[in-house]
Amino acid sequence: xxxxxxxxxxxxxxxxxxxxxxxxxxxxxxxxxxxxxxxxxxxxxxxxxxxxxxxxxxxxxxxxxxxxxxxxxxxxxxxxxxxxxxxxxxxxxxxxxxxxxxxxxxxxxxxxxxxxxxxxxxxxxxxxxxxxxxxxxxxxxxxxxxxxxxxxxxxxxxxxxxxxxxxxxxxxxxxxxxxxxxxxxxxxxxxxxxxxxxxxxxxxxxxxxxxxxxxxxxxxxxxxxxxxxxxxxxxxxxxxxxxxxxxxxxxxxxxxxxxxxxxxxxxxxx
Numbered sequence: 578x579x580x581x582x583x584x585x586x587x588x589x590x591x592x593x594x595x596x597x598x599x600x601x602x603x604x605x606x607x608x609x610x611x612x613x614x615x616x617x618x619x620x621x622x623x624x625x626x627x628x629x630x631x632x633x634x635x636x637x638x639x640x641x642x643x644x645x646x647x648x649x650x651x652x653x654x655x656x657x658x659x660x661x662x663x664x665x666x667x668x669x670x671x672x673x674x675x676x677x678x679x680x681x682x683x684x685x686x687x688x689x690x691x692x693x694x695x696x697x698x699x700x701x702x703x704x705x706x707x708x709x710x711x712x713x714x715x716x717x718x719x720x721x722x723x724x725x726x727x728x729x730x731x732x733x734x735x736x737x738x739x740x741x742x743x744x745x746x747x748x749x750x751x752x753x754x755x756x757x758x759x760x761x762x763x764x765x766x767x768x769x770x771x772x773x774x775x776x777x778x779x780x781x782x783x784x785x786x787x788x789x790x791x792x793x794x795x796x797x798x799x800x801x802x803x804x805x806x807x808x809x810x811x812x813x814x815x816x817x818x819x820x821x822x823x824x825x826x827x828x829x830x831x832x833x834x835x836x837x838x839x840x841x842x843x844x845x846x847x
Contacts, residue, residue, distance in 0.1 A: 718773065
């Protein structure tokens with residue numbers, strides 16, 4: 578049995594990784610800002626030494642687009658070195674070394690910090706999660722016209738499949754930069770928008786909008802995709818079938834009539 582610490586262990590990905598590692602018989606410590614007894618703010622680094630004591634493997638899932646990931650990684654690496662951690666596993670994103678986005682630049686910086694840390698390490702890059710794409714489409718669908726970037730395709734992958742791979746890597750020896758992991762299909766965003774509207778029983782015009790900037794140009798070129806590593810199994814429609822119940826099932830019945838089979842909408846992903 579291995580003692581493994583999972584940062585961001587209460588998040589969408591981290592909670593699934595934690596469950597898989599525990600099911601495999603490992604002792605897992607969940608580290609997040611609010612998870613007791615290991616409530617740690619990685620950006621400050623306080624409390625990390627206590628959380629890291631006796632840990633053999635760290636799975637680093639905590640991240641935020643608001644900034645500070647590099648600072649948090651610095652604290653984590655220092656504490657891991659002092660504790661004699663044998664293996665640090667990091668989840669990253671396909672295209673962090675190719676797309677000029679601030680968040681991606683920071684993720685790539687963290688990759689380099691881990692590579693140069695002197696620790697045993699493994700880095701897995703994946704394409705965007707279904708959850709992220711769903712969140713973007715939900716927001717866009719609040720408008721009378723659904724606006725999506727023109728000329729951009731995505732390759733979304735199921736978070737559970739990423740969790741499976743991370744748990745597998747954490748249970749093994751350090752492997753360096755492992756092959757990327759991508760979703761099963763590369764789909765234009767307007768196509769996914771229409772799939773979302775169909776799944777939720779909504780009707781909206783879908784309007785592709787051309788954007789400016791180097792990052793958008795990179796997305797149009799597909800720098801965030803990994804067509805040769807389309808190993809995911811769960812399609813976006815599969816994901817929608819359980820995460821986006823049809824809106825027609827949520828409509829209120831007409832006055833004086835009883836609703837048959839009405840149910841509450843599903844809870845959105847955290």
